[in-house]
Amino acid sequence: MKFFIDTANLQEIQEAQDLGVLDGVTTNPSLMAKEGIFGHDNVMAHYKKICDIVDGDISAEVISTDFEGMVREGEILAELHPNIVVKIPMIREGVKAIRHFSEQGIKTNCTLVFSAGQAILAAKAGATYVSPFVGRLDDMSTDGLGLIEQMVQIYSNYGYQTQILAASVRHVMHLVQCAEIGADVVTCPLSVITGLLNHPLTDIGLQKFLADHAKGNK
Ligand code: E4P
Numbered sequence: 001m002k003f004f005i006d007t008a009n010l011q012e013i014q015e016a017q018d019l020g021v022l023d024g025v026t027t028n029p030s031l032m033a034k035e036g037i038f039g040h041d042n043v044m045a046h047y048k049k050i051c052d053i054v055d056g057d058i059s060a061e062v063i064s065t066d067f068e069g070m071v072r073e074g075e076i077l078a079e080l081h082p083n084i085v086v087k088i089p090m091i092r093e094g095v096k097a098i099r100h101f102s103e104q105g106i107k108t109n110c111t112l113v114f115s116a117g118q119a120i121l122a123a124k125a126g127a128t129y130v131s132p133f134v135g136r137l138d139d140m141s142t143d144g145l146g147l148i149e150q151m152v153q154i155y156s157n158y159g160y161q162t163q164i165l166a167a168s169v170r171h172v173m174h175l176v177q178c179a180e181i182g183a184d185v186v187t188c189p190l191s192v193i194t195g196l197l198n199h200p201l202t203d204i205g206l207q208k209f210l211a212d213h214a215k216g217n218k
Pocket residue numbers: 006026027028111131133135136167168169187
């Protein structure tokens with residue numbers, strides 16, 4: 001399973017990269033705004049900085065909601081760097097844009113997916129990645145991980161090549177359960193990736209090893 005970091009914060013991206021387990025980055029307009037990145041040139045420059053840190057797929061989301069606008073924006077984004085993946089919302093015009101980019105050999109990530117039906121549509125349109133939002137479904141008392149299970153089953157039934165990118169992953173158990181179910185990718189904050197390190201028995205065990213080693217070296 002690939003690990004993507006879900007942020008536009010360069011320090012966090014660098015920290016995850018330094019850990020040596022990072023396969024890519026996802027951003028969205030809210031994450032860019034959180035870092036204070038506004039305006040076309042600043043946004044483009046920021047994506048370039050991310051591409052300089054991580055040698056993996058970097059999702060950059062379009063703002064347009066009409067086909068022509070998405071194609072125009074997506075082409076500019078795709079020209080920035082070969083690792084850019086054009087992130088497109090699951091709306092009617094978005095599905096057309098995904099089909100267009102798929103035919104051009106430009107990678108896409110179909111975002112804001114909340115149902116198995118939408119996931120089927122994204123795969124049929126030829127999306128490279130599809131992003132079901134696990135946490136946001138859980139937030140409204142709907143089974144987010146259940147959707148990942150459904151998608152894994154459906155994609156396997158038909159051999160769809162679209163990769164399931166579990167998004168809106170909020171905690172370590174989400175990530176572990178996505179791995180059990182067979183998601184291709186998870187994208188999550190740095191805290192979830194570093195959270196994988198933690199176990200109290202590891203800390204206790206290490207303290208004991210070091211203490212015993214110190215005794216022998218007195
Ligand atoms: C990533 O592609 C999504 O935009 C992101 O995971 C959404 O996460 P959130 O629901 O925590 O905002």
